[in-house]
Amino acid sequence: MFNPWPHALSAAVALATLASPALSQAQDLMFNLPAGPLASTLNAIASQSGHIVSLEPSLVQGKQAPAVVGQMPAEQAMQKALAGSGLQLRVTGQGNFSVEPAPDNSAALQLGVTNIVERSTDATTEGSGSYAARAVTIGKGTHTLKEIPQSVTVMTRKQMDDQDIVDLKDAANKTTGLVGAQGVGRGLILSSRGFQIDDWQYDGVPIPRNYYSLGNWATQDLIFFDRMEVLRGASGLLQGTGSPGGAVNLVRKRGQAAPIVTLTGKAGSWDHYGLQLDAGGPLNQAGTVRGRFIADQDDSHSFVDSEWYKTTSLYGALDFDLREDTTLGLAVSQSDGESRSNVRGFPRYAGGKPIDLPRSTYTGAKWNHSDIDVTTLYTDLEHRFNDDWAFKVGAVRMTETNKAKNQRVQSSGNGINADGSGVQYADFVTDMDSTKVALDMNLNGKFEALSMQQEIMVGGNYSKYTSDDKFARTFNNSADTIFDIDHNRPEISYEGLLNSPGGRGTPSKYDIRQKGLYGSWRVKPIDPLTLVLGSRVSWYDYSYQAWRQDATSITADPESTSNENGEVTPFAGIVYDLSREWAVYASYTDVFTPQTERSTSGSVIKPIIGTNYELGLKGELMEGRVNTSLALFRYDQENRATLDMDGGQNCDGWYCSKASGKVRSQGLDAEISGEVLDGLQLFAGYTYNTTKYLKDPDNEGKVFSWWTPKHMLRVWGNYQLGGDWSRVSTGLGFTTQSHTLGYDHVVNVPGYTVWNARVGYQLSSEIELAMNANNLFDKTYYTAAYNQINGNNNYGEPRNVMFSVKYTPEF
Incomplete structure (x- = not known):
């Protein structure tokens, strides 16, 4: 019911x-x-x-x-x-x-009886007005959070809107246990529990998302999506090779059964302006065809001098009920982002001390420019045999072009000198073009056998990533100081850099293919107990070919390859319902990561194998309006490549490798989300996480993940006032974390606490006004990145405000 x-x-x-x-x-x-x-x-x-x-x-x-x-x-x-x-x-x-x-219908009605309707397990969060998700689809099929024996967080559409979260990096840094580290320019490095997540899911279909021949350029707007589902911990059952830290699933918006149109205008600090149209609903009288259209324009300057950003995003979706039990979905999204930005942050003084530069300092040239164009096609087909059995197939095709020319400033040695000298200008041109294609299909069914409730899921997926990249670069020492940067150096080009002293180009190609078969079985031997067993068999092929190019010649480097056949990834979990609201769980899973390093025998060393253990408590309280969770986790990763110093320099003129390294990530997650009091929507997530090299010739005993804080706490609440103030809502929250390290384990990046707030006012039934204020106390801090002495130290945003007007006409 x-x-x-x-x-x-x-x-x-x-x-x-x-x-x-x-x-x-x-x-x-x-x-x-x-x-x-x-x-x-x-x-x-x-x-x-x-x-x-x-x-x-x-x-x-x-x-x-x-x-x-x-x-x-x-x-x-x-x-x-x-x-x-x-x-x-x-x-x-x-x-x-x-x-x-209505009079033309004939369904029965019981009068005089108050019927109690069961809670919905629909995973859609749009329109729910809640920070608590009813269910998730990240594990294939639809399950409540309490049914999944791993840590799961959902950022709902309501929370995104209240906090004015518009991109994945911002969302990650407001979610339990995630870190959205600074990549190149506007780029993103997503990590959880100390490990990067480079395969992202779109409507449950995983694709390689952050592979480039140079740096981490990936960006992702969230305006097309209903919610962000996050599973923390090894996710090999879902996507084969991948991050032991977890998986992220972005679930797109679709046309609803009732028409709705929303027009939103924004204006904020640093000449930041935006306009968005979001419209959708039934396209025929029967409601069997539904559509959605989104258009968004966002233009902004920055707290950094000379920086600017322009993003144009379009999205269109159609859903067809081919029959009462069969639905076809089609969609396309396109984002074109142009910018002039600092691509690598500041260097530091020798020894690691930060340079006291204003946050507005720009280190690039006037001709810095980046253009990232991403077009994505989505399609899915779902057939419901009955209330218990369903088949779904989904496919995603994403094309991305990334063209950029940038000047960045770094130190010519190990840090900037006390007088500001020691500056080096690095000139880069990139021209990267990639295509990602992925397919996922699965069958889910529930049944009763041997007097036990059971559920099975079987499926398979395939992904292919191909690219045609090239970049060129030169490094130029200068007599300039860090306090007097030249923004007017001659403009660069790919061919020009090839002809420059020391200039070199690097054309390259990726070809990464993966396929797998997976399955899971859920069974309830007794009513409060659920056992979950699963496994995946994966096949993986990796190839990377690069060439060295100068003005007169091009030379191929050795091809880097890796192949894995029939790699088995097991999963086991147990969930025990203490009551209708509370459950305890435990789970075990493996994940494998192929490596490309070679041994002294010439063969590719065996994959990294990770083992993940988790023990936790979950609650669905107040009739599902509040979700809570507490988890203890440990992940051990073995077979990491380390240099074989006893084997001689027989691998392309350098030492070969052996699979002997080991690291450990362990800690605790705690989270609560939902309407904890009448009118108060709350999200709060705390993570304690340590990472350490257990076995490594150079780093044993050191911190493994330099950008993962030991302590992270993310809190946000939004309160809808009552009585005479019922038109007013207020929000307040903060993000706090302990210190992190630089990439070289020398730089210390201090922890910080940043407060944000919101005030909303319902001017009429159709018009809502809001103001979001970020970094209320104007905290100066550095963000997580590949922080190093010679560069890549980026300031967080100073205090800023955003005003918005949302118009939702009545029909």
């Missing part, structure tokens, strides 16, 4: 005994309910107004309600929620409400 928030209607019954229904009916109330599941909206209106609502649960199953915003009587709010649903409102003689089919 479909039923969001089972006891909301029961609470309405209790309230109705204390207040006159007739009085409640006549009284105008302030409603601020976003578009969402019809059952949830009806429950919310009933709870707020103190009415009893009688309905047959099947009538509202799968139906959506438009936004209900403004000051109005409860009856009018109910009528507005039911618009276009094929249902009608009836007011009983006692002043209570019942919902029944």
Whole structure:
């Protein structure tokens, strides 16, 4: 039975005994309910107004309600929620409400009975108005968070909007256990539990996302997506090779059953302006064809002199109900981002002390320019055999071009001298072009056998990454000082750098292919106990070919290859329900990472093997309005490549390698999200994480992941006021973390605490005003990156504000 928030209607019954229904009916109330599941909206209106609502649960199953915003009587709010649903409102003689089919329908209705509707397991967060996700799809199929024996976090659309989160790097740095480190320019390095996550999922389809011949350039807007699902811990069952730190799944927006149009305008610090149109809904009378269109333009300067950014994003989606049990989805997104930016931050003084430069200092040239163009095609087909069995296939194709020319400043030696001398200008031109293609299909089914509830999932996926990259660079020592940087040096080009003294070009090609078969089995031998067993078999082929190019010649380097066949990745988990709300769990899984280094025998050394253990407690409280979790984890990674100093320099003129290194990541995660008090949506996540080299000839005993803080705490709350202030909402939160290290283990990057706030005002039922303020106390700090003495130290943003106006017309 479909039923969001089972006891909301029961609470309405209790309230109705204390207040006159007739009085409640006549009284105008302030409603601020976003578009969402019809059952949830009806429950919310009933709870707020103190009415009893009688309905047959099947009538509202799968139906959506438009936004209900403004000051109005409860009856009018109910009528507005039911618009276009094929249902009608009836007011009983006692002043209570019942919902029944419109006259042309014939479904049965039980009058005089308050039916309790089960909580929805729909994973969509758009329109829910909540920071607590009902369910996730990252593990294939749809499950509640409590059913998954690993740490899972969901950043909902409501939380993204409240915190004005528009890109993946910002979202990562406001999520439990994730670090969105600074890549090149606007680029992103995503990591969890000390390990990079370079394969990202789109609607559950994993693709290689951050492989470039030079640096980490990946960017990702979030305006196309309903939510961000994060699984922390080894994720080999989901995507084969990949990060032991976890997996990230971005789930896109789709056309809803009810029409909605939102126009948002923004204006903020540093001449930051934006305009977004988001429109969608049914495209035919039956609602079997639904569409979505998003257009976004975002232009901004920066706290850094001469920097600017322009991003144009477009998205279109169609969903077709081919039959009652079969849905086809098609979509395309396109993002074009241009910028002039500092591509590598500041150097430091010799010894690691930071240079006291203003945060506005620009180190590039006037001709610095980057253009990243990403076009993505999405398609999926889902067939539901019945309520228990479903088949789904999804595919993603992403093309990306990255063209840039940049001047960056670094030290010519090991740090800048005390007088500011020792500057080196590094000139780079990049021209990178890549195509990613991925396919995933799976079958999910539930059944009962041997008096036990069971669920199976079987599937397979395939991905291919190919690229055609080239870059050229020169390094030029200069008599300039770090306090007097030359922004007007001659403009550069690829051919010009090849003809420069010491100039060199590097054309290159990637070809990375992976396929795998996976499956899992869930069984309940006794009612409170669930056992989960799974496995994956993977095949992996990797090739990287590079050439050295100068003005007169081009020479091929040795090809780097790696092949793995039939690599098995096991998974085992157990979930024990202590009560309806609480469950304990434990899990074990492996993950493998191929390596390209070669041994003295000439063969590629065996893959890195990691073993992940996790023990935790999860809660779904207050009828699912609040999610909580606590987890202890340990991950041991073995077979890491280390130099074989006893084997001679027989590998391209250098030492070969052996699989002998070992590292460990361990710690604790704790999280709470959802409506912890009436009107208060809260997200709070704490992570304690240590990483260490257990066996390494050079680094044994040292910190392994230099940009992973030992302590991270992310908190944000948004409160909807009541009474005469019901049009006002306020938000407040902070991010705090302990220190990190530089790439060379010499630089110490101090920890920091940054506070953010928000004020929102519902001007009318159609217009919402908001102001977001970031870094309230103007904290000066450095962000996580490949921080080094000779460069790549980036300031975090100073205090800034963003004003927004959101217009949602009524239909």
